[in-house]
Amino acid sequence: MLALIRVLSGHRAPDVVRTLRYRPEMFGAPMGAVFQEVLRGPSEWSIGERELFAAWVSKKNECEF
Secondary structure, X not given: OHHHHHHHHOOOOOHHHHHHHXXXXXXXXXXXXXXXXXXXXXXXXXXXXXXXXXXXXXXXXXXXX
16 A cells, blocks of 8 residues: 555655554554544534634644645
8 A cells, every 4th residue: 555655645654554554454444543532522512613623733743745
């Protein structure tokens, strides 16, 4: 998958993707479940609002994605 991302985008996969794919049973799968619940689970905020907030936090943290 990481190679496919590189071929299609011309760039290496973002670090967050690489982290989630490294030892998925140890980190990726559990954190994926947490991310899914936070971004898609029941909330007073819409999915769009949660995605926008996540993007804003990423920008403030100077993340590339």
